[in-house]
Amino acid sequence: xxxxxxxxxxxxxxxxxxxxxxxxxxxxxxxxxxxxxxxxxxxxxxxxxxxxxxxxxxxxxxxxxxxxxxxxxxxxxxxxxxxxxxxxxxxxxxxxxxxxxxxxxxxxxxxxxxxxxxxxxxxxxxxxxxxxxxxxxxxxxxxxxxxxxxxxxxxxxxxxxxxxxxxxxxxxxxxxxxxxxxxxxxxxxxxxxxxxxxxxxxxxxxxxxxxxxxxxxxxxxxxxxxxxxxxxxxxxxxxxxxxxxxxxxxxxxxxxxxxxxxxxxxxxxxxxxxxxxxxxxxxxxxxxxxxxxxxxxxxxxxxxxxxxxxxxxxxxxxxxx
Numbered sequence: 087x088x089x090x091x092x093x094x095x096x097x098x099x100x101x102x103x104x105x106x107x108x109x110x111x112x113x114x115x116x117x118x119x120x121x122x123x124x125x126x127x128x129x130x131x132x133x134x135x136x137x138x139x140x141x142x143x144x145x146x147x148x149x150x151x152x153x154x155x156x157x158x159x160x161x162x163x164x165x166x167x168x169x170x171x172x173x174x175x176x177x178x179x180x181x182x183x184x185x186x187x188x189x190x191x192x193x194x195x196x197x198x199x200x201x202x203x204x205x206x207x208x209x210x211x212x213x214x215x216x217x218x219x220x221x222x223x224x225x226x227x228x229x230x231x232x233x234x235x236x237x238x239x240x241x242x243x244x245x246x247x248x249x250x251x252x253x254x255x256x257x258x259x260x261x262x263x264x265x266x267x268x269x270x271x272x273x274x275x276x277x278x279x280x281x282x283x284x285x286x287x288x289x290x291x292x293x294x295x296x297x298x299x300x301x302x303x304x305x306x307x308x309x310x311x312x313x314x315x316x317x318x319x320x321x322x323x324x325x326x327x328x329x330x331x332x333x334x335x336x337x338x339x340x341x342x343x344x345x346x347x348x349x350x351x352x353x354x355x356x357x358x359x360x361x362x363x364x365x366x367x368x369x370x371x372x373x374x375x376x377x378x379x380x381x382x383x384x385x386x387x388x389x390x391x392x393x394x395x396x397x398x399x400x401x402x403x404x405x406x407x
Contacts, residue, residue: 088112088135088245088278093144095130095300103142104130106300114244117268117277119287122297123314128280131297132249135278136170137161149244166194169238169275173250175230177222183209183233184218190237204240212236212266228259235266245276252283260286284312 088110095105105127112118122128133139135148137156146153149167156164177186184205191201209215212232222230231251238246248267252260264286271277281287287294287310294310296303304313 087114087147087149088276089145089147090131090134091145093134093141093146095134095139096142103300105134105141108144108297108300108302110295110302110305112276112278114276115271115274116293117271117290118279118293118295119290119310120278120280120295120297121282121287121312121314126297127300128297129249130300132247132280135247136168137164166241167243167245169235169241169243169246171231171234171238171246171248171251173253175222175234177230177233177237179222181221182218183214183220183222183225183236186222186233187237187240190240194241208236208240211239211270226259227255228262231255231259231263232266235263235270239270239275243275245278246270248277248279250280250282252281252286257285264290287312 089112090108090110093105093108094103096103108127108131120128120131130139134141134146137153141153148164151164151167178189181189187205187208188201191204196204206215206218209218212235214229214232214236217225217229217233222233225233235246235248235251246267251267252263255263260283267277267279268290291309291311293308294304294306294312296305296313298314303315306313
C-alpha cells in the first residue's frame with residue numbers, strides 16, 4: 087500500500103510549495119492514474135515515494151515502511167521493493183537486453199543460477215523472449231520500454247511506479263505498454279502511472295487522482311476520466327462515437343435534444359450513456375434531472391449506479407511467488 091498523510095514539500099527559495107498538504111491512500115493491487123498539468127506536482131510526488139526527495143512535513147508509508155524512520159543506509163533496500171519505469175527507459179546502452187534485466191538482480195546479490203532462471207521468464211512476460219541478445223540501440227521505443235518494465239519486475243516488487251511510460255511512444259505502441267501494465271496488475275502488483283494521455287485514462291476507467299498546484303483536486307475511485315480541472319461541474323456525454331461535455335445540472339431532456347436521441351439516458355460516475363428504450367415504462371423511470379452526489383460524481387437516482395464487472399481469476403506466472 088501507499089500512504090501520504092498531509093505531505094508538503096518546499097524547495098529552497100520557493101514561496102509556493104511543490105506539494106501542499108497532500109493526503110492519499112492507495113490500496114494493495116490497485117491500478118491508479120496520477121494526472122495533472124506540467125508543474126502540478128506529479129514528479130515531486132513520485133520522488134517522495136522513491137525517496138529521491140524528503141517531504142518538508144507530513145508522513146509517508148510505502149509497503150509497510152514508515153519513511154519517518156528510514157535511514158540513508160536503508161534506501162537501497164526500499165528501492166528493491168519498488169519497481170520504477172521511466173519515460174526515457176534508462177537502459178545501459180552497452181549491455182544486451184538480457185544483461186540489462188540481469189543487472190537489476192546482480193546488484194541485490196541474487197545468485198547466478200537464480201538469475202538464469204528468472205530473466206528468461208521475465209522477458210517472456212513482456213513479450214521479448216527472443217530479444218535477449220539485442221542491444222537497446224537495436225530495439226524500437228516500445229521494445230525498450232518493455233525492457234525497462236522487465237528490469238523493474240525482475241525483483242518481483244509489490245509496487246510498480248511508471249512515470250510517463252508512454253510519453254515517447256506512438257498510440258499503438260502506447261496501448262501495448264498499458265495492456266502489459268494491466269496484466270502485471272492482474273497478477274497482484276500495485277500500479278501507479280503518471281500520464282498526460284487523455285485517451286488511455288478515459289478508456290481504462292481506472293482510479294484517477296488529479297493534481298493541480300501541488301494539491302489533490304480530484305480523486306475518482308471508479309470509472310475515472312481525464313479531467314485536469316476536476317471541478318465536478320461537467321459530465322461526459324457519450325452517444326455512439328460522439329463525446330461531449332455538458333453542465334452537471336443538465337436535464338435528461340436537454341441531453342436528449344443535444345444528442346438528437348429519444349433513447350434512455352443513464353449516468354454513471356460522471357459518464358452518461360445513451361441506451362435503447364425498454365418500452366414506455368422505462369422512460370417513466372428516468373429521473374428528470376441528473377444531479378451530482380457529494381463527491382462530484384453523477385447518477386440518475388431512479389436508475390441507480392452500475393457496479394464494475396467482477397474480476398476473473400488469473401494464474402500467476404511461474405516466476406512470481
